[in-house]
Amino acid sequence: MNVLTGSADNSCRLWDCETGKQLALLNTNSAVRTCGFDFSGNIIMFSTDKQMGYQCYLNFFDLRDPQQIEDNQPYLSIPCNDAKITSAVWGPLGEFVNAGHENGEINQFSAKSGEILKKAKEHSRQINDIQTSVDLTMFISASKDNTAKLFDSTSLEHIKTFKTERPVNSAAISPIMDHVVMGGGQEAMEVTTTSTRIGKFEARFFHAAYEEEFGRVKGHFGPINCVAFHPDGKSYSSGGEDGYVRIHYFDPQYFDFELEA
Amino acid sequence: MGIVNENTEAPVNTDQSESDVTIILSELLLDILREKPQEADGIDSVVVVDNVPQVGPERLEKLKNVIHKIFSKFGKITTEFYPEADGMTKGYIFLEYAAPTQALEAVKNADGYKLDKQHTFRVNLFTDFDKYMTISDEWETPEKQPFKDFGNMRHWIEDPDCRDQYSVIYEAGERTAIFSNDAKEPITAEERARWTETYVRWSPKGTYLATFHQRGIALWGGEKFKQIQRFSHQGVSLIDFSPCERYVVTFSPLMDTKEDPQAIIIWDILTGQKKRGFHCESSAHWPIFKWSHDGKFFARMTQDTLSIYETPSMGLLDKKSLKISGIKDFSWSPGDNIIAFWVPEDKDIPARVTLMQLPSRQEIRVRNLFNVVDCKLHWQRNGDYLCVKVDRTPKGTQGVVTNFEIFRMREKQVPVDVVEMKDSIIAFAWEPNGSKFAVLHGESPRINASFYHVKNNGKIELIKMFDKQQANSIFWSPQGQFMVLAGLRSMNGALAFVDTSDCTMMNIAEHYMASDVEWDPTGRYVVTSVSWWSHKVDNAYWLWTFQGRLLQKNNKDRFCQLLWRPRPPTLLSTDQIKMIKKDLKKYSKIFEQKDRLSQSKASKELVDKRRAMMEEYRRYRETAQQIYQEQKSIRLELRGGVDTDELDSNVDDWEEETIEFFINEEIIPLGDL
Numbered sequence: 001m002n003v004l005t006g007s008a009d010n011s012c013r014l015w016d017c018e019t020g021k022q023l024a025l026l027n028t029n030s031a032v033r034t035c036g037f038d039f040s041g042n043i044i045m046f047s048t049d050k051q052m053g054y055q056c057y058l059n060f061f062d063l064r065d066p067q068q069i070e071d072n073q074p075y076l077s078i079p080c081n082d083a084k085i086t087s088a089v090w091g092p093l094g095e096f097v098n099a100g101h102e103n104g105e106i107n108q109f110s111a112k113s114g115e116i117l118k119k120a121k122e123h124s125r126q127i128n129d130i131q132t133s134v135d136l137t138m139f140i141s142a143s144k145d146n147t148a149k150l151f152d153s154t155s156l157e158h159i160k161t162f163k164t165e166r167p168v169n170s171a172a173i174s175p176i177m178d179h180v181v182m183g184g185g186q187e188a189m190e191v192t193t194t195s196t197r198i199g200k201f202e203a204r205f206f207h208a209a210y211e212e213e214f215g216r217v218k219g220h221f222g223p224i225n226c227v228a229f230h231p232d233g234k235s236y237s238s239g240g241e242d243g244y245v246r247i248h249y250f251d252p253q254y255f256d257f258e259l260e261a
Numbered sequence: 262m263g264i265v266n267e268n269t270e271a272p273v274n275t276d277q278s279e280s281d282v283t284i285i286l287s288e289l290l291l292d293i294l295r296e297k298p299q300e301a302d303g304i305d306s307v308v309v310v311d312n313v314p315q316v317g318p319e320r321l322e323k324l325k326n327v328i329h330k331i332f333s334k335f336g337k338i339t340t341e342f343y344p345e346a347d348g349m350t351k352g353y354i355f356l357e358y359a360a361p362t363q364a365l366e367a368v369k370n371a372d373g374y375k376l377d378k379q380h381t382f383r384v385n386l387f388t389d390f391d392k393y394m395t396i397s398d399e400w401e402t403p404e405k406q407p408f409k410d411f412g413n414m415r416h417w418i419e420d421p422d423c424r425d426q427y428s429v430i431y432e433a434g435e436r437t438a439i440f441s442n443d444a445k446e447p448i449t450a451e452e453r454a455r456w457t458e459t460y461v462r463w464s465p466k467g468t469y470l471a472t473f474h475q476r477g478i479a480l481w482g483g484e485k486f487k488q489i490q491r492f493s494h495q496g497v498s499l500i501d502f503s504p505c506e507r508y509v510v511t512f513s514p515l516m517d518t519k520e521d522p523q524a525i526i527i528w529d530i531l532t533g534q535k536k537r538g539f540h541c542e543s544s545a546h547w548p549i550f551k552w553s554h555d556g557k558f559f560a561r562m563t564q565d566t567l568s569i570y571e572t573p574s575m576g577l578l579d580k581k582s583l584k585i586s587g588i589k590d591f592s593w594s595p596g597d598n599i600i601a602f603w604v605p606e607d608k609d610i611p612a613r614v615t616l617m618q619l620p621s622r623q624e625i626r627v628r629n630l631f632n633v634v635d636c637k638l639h640w641q642r643n644g645d646y647l648c649v650k651v652d653r654t655p656k657g658t659q660g661v662v663t664n665f666e667i668f669r670m671r672e673k674q675v676p677v678d679v680v681e682m683k684d685s686i687i688a689f690a691w692e693p694n695g696s697k698f699a700v701l702h703g704e705s706p707r708i709n710a711s712f713y714h715v716k717n718n719g720k721i722e723l724i725k726m727f728d729k730q731q732a733n734s735i736f737w738s739p740q741g742q743f744m745v746l747a748g749l750r751s752m753n754g755a756l757a758f759v760d761t762s763d764c765t766m767m768n769i770a771e772h773y774m775a776s777d778v779e780w781d782p783t784g785r786y787v788v789t790s791v792s793w794w795s796h797k798v799d800n801a802y803w804l805w806t807f808q809g810r811l812l813q814k815n816n817k818d819r820f821c822q823l824l825w826r827p828r829p830p831t832l833l834s835t836d837q838i839k840m841i842k843k844d845l846k847k848y849s850k851i852f853e854q855k856d857r858l859s860q861s862k863a864s865k866e867l868v869d870k871r872r873a874m875m876e877e878y879r880r881y882r883e884t885a886q887q888i889y890q891e892q893k894s895i896r897l898e899l900r901g902g903v904d905t906d907e908l909d910s911n912v913d914d915w916e917e918e919t920i921e922f923f924i925n926e927e928i929i930p931l932g933d934l
Contacts (some may be wrong), residue, residue, distance in 0.1 A: 039900070160878075209879075219678075
């Protein structure tokens with residue numbers, strides 16, 4: 001059981017989940033923005049930011065080959081010349097990575113050859129977060145353009161759009177219901193110009209098929225940066241700029257709730 | 262004809278060294294020769310002026326001076342001829358200019374010049390007489406101009422569900438849309454990108470939508486919002502319509518020249534003609550020209566002067582402006598052709614407010630005021646009352662107190678009553694077609710809202726006062742009785758909906774950071790909005806009923822401005838309106854039924870839409886699930902034969918541990934066993 005972390009300290013690290021021991025250290029030239037294991041758990045990918053004269057790269061390491069780790073030599077390194085990658089997730093079977101960019105584009109990179117297999121240009125502004133469904137068949141992208149969109153992981157077909165009036169920082173798909181949760185708010189810099197009322201920043205629940213909002217949870221008093229469903233779908237967590245992580249367990253009514261259809 | 266042949270003066274020399282010099286000289290000569298005055302073609306520079314006063318020899322010199330003064334503006338007069346008969350001038354004269362262009366200028370500008378009441382000059386080119394005399398006897402039918410049919414210009418009024426329209430500017434000005442207001446959701450009537458470059462304006466009766474462009478303004482109307490008219494005024498920034506919709510006034514800070522005043526232009530809307538241009542120093546108090554309610558007059562105030570013009574001639578009423586020393590402000594009654602103006606104190610003459618009837622210029626009422634600091638004129642919408650808000654510093658005190666001088670216009674000799682206010686005034690507003698007014702006064706946080714009623718016997722009664730209000734603006738319904746007290750911008754959008762028939766608060770609500778409140782023309786709906794121009798987030802407009810029940814929240818990307826389309830005055834007579842009010846119960850029943858039907862239709866539509874979306878989604882998920890199942894073997898392979906598809910796929914792998922921990926102890930005595 002391993003954990004992979006990437007940081008703005010220009011490194012990507014592999015850890016043992018049980019003991020907390022660092023298993024590998026991969027130094028990079030610029031901040032590591034996003035990282036993840038493929039389905040098998042043998043291949044890792046991470047992207048580095050476009051910083052200090054260095055390009056944005058999407059790097060792939062095979063953990064079964066210790067030489068790659070030792071030499072800090074990825075078996076595949078894809079440069080991104082234009083808009084940097086802001087978030088990326090693996091495909092269902094580890095053949096490709098779906099990456100969201102600063103300009104709202106989503107590119108599907110082959111993990112074998114590095115070529116772009118598919119493209120999607122649905123968002124008009126930066127993609128803040130991408131999260132997959134529990135079976136990896138779909139993913140949801142959260143964007144600064146005030147929407148979150150549901151895509152098919154393999155075909156990159158745009159399935160659904162969820163509209164709000166604020167930038168969406170993070171979105172997640174429920175493992176057991178046709179629901180998605182979204183969190184966002186103003187950019188940290190602009191917070192003081194908006195509502196100063198406590199608890200105004202809400203996590204918003206949308207019905208995945210109807211694209212309609214059906215619930216909101218207040219509590220954060222700063223923009224929400226990250227949301228996630230528990231794998232069993234009975235609770236969700238949100239982390240915010242206010243420095244708090246909130247864990248909410250759903251009432252029985254949540255599971256019974258239905259929009260009239 | 263008298264045209265000099267330039268070529269005859271240029272010598273040709275074959276000698277090398279000399280030829281260069283000669284060529285240069287000849288080129289110089291050519292330039293100079295080009296400027297050689299050419300013999301004027303005699304008749305092209307002559308104008309004939311008719312309607313010149315017929316005078317005897319003793320006044321001839323004076324007449325010639327006057328004519329000379331007027332006509333030498335257009336050029337150099339080389340010859341003048343005053344034909345006489347029986348010792349008097351005939352009444353028409355001939356003037357010859359130095360060049361035909363100057364003659365044309367004279368015709369263009371002096372034709373129609375009003376010398377005095379009896380004499381308006383008619384100026385024509387002498388050559389025109391020739392032209393008119395030789396008109397062929399054959400009649401040629403003039404070419405038919407295609408009829409521009411804009412359709413029914415009042416089309417929107419005929420909406421069977423009586424929906425009012427409103428314009429919305431959003432995407433920071435990139436898009437403008439016209440919606441029909443339905444309680445359920447707005448219905449798009451028209452939507453265009455870059456329809457206007459800055460903002461839009463409706464004409465007072467709602468017939469036209471005016472859009473702004475670098476080169477001028479355009480008017481749109483009819484069912485499809487076709488372009489009705491265009492007015493070219495480079496750099497136009499402000500406009501104003503006459504109340505009758507016959508004229509539009511445009512202002513541009515760019516286009517003013519000393520000779521041709523073009524800062525303000527008045528246009529005839531139907532013909533598109535430019536009627537008159539005016540100078541303008543500053544547009545600080547737009548509209549500079551204020552119109553009388555019937556469009557017969559328009560007036561403007563300059564230093565110590567009130568200039569009143571009449572339509573359609575666009576000339577000064579009685580050919581002169583009114584000298585009113587120290588005039589500070591004026592305004593027209595919205596119901597009659599009466600102007601109210603005030604002048605401040607002048608040495609030992611007190612300040613005064615004057616009501617003047619037009620066009621007679623009779624002063625129907627004068628009111629002296631003492632120790633005045635400032636005055637503001639507030640007319641009631643029908644012209645029934647005038648309120649003059651007077652800020653005074655009473656003798657011997659330092660502070661400023663405010664009085665409201667209420668003029669009752671409908672009574673003989675216009676009696677005036679005074680209401681004294683203790684604290685500073687934030688806002689004042691008359692009930693549009695009634696006899697009440699509302700005042701916001703005090704200092705934050707102790708702001709009070711007071712309601713007064715002007716009774717027939719002259720008493721002005723304070724009906725009610727609400728204290729500690731979060732309000733800085735008053736918005737009456739255009740039909741009266743209902744109103745909204747709003748705390749806009751810095752007061753974070755606090756709203757209070759009031760029924761002034763018994764002064765009750767119907768609802769207290771909030772639209773956070775609202776910057777504007779707009780009533781629809783019928784007084785049924787209120788829109789509160791957060792404009793991108795004042796606040797960069799949460800730009801939206803909300804629709805409320807007149808009672809304060811929130812109906813819709815419409816978010817629009819970078820929403821800027823919403824304006825209701827005004828309605829033309831009703832065509833029903835007062836008797837007809839009385840009849841309808843009497844039968845209101847009958848109509849209510851029909852309307853309620855209609856509402857119920859449309860409600861259920863809406864829910865049915867929504868339900869159908871959802872069903873369709875769910876089916877589509879299910880189909881997609883089924884296909885995805887199928888593929889997922891087909892890929893199971895690959896997944897097993899990738900994870901070394903371990904099935905991880907479900908949370909409980911690997912129960913064998915789990916270790917179950919039972920932990921007991923102490924929660925509570927309860928001691929229950931069982932009594933004697």
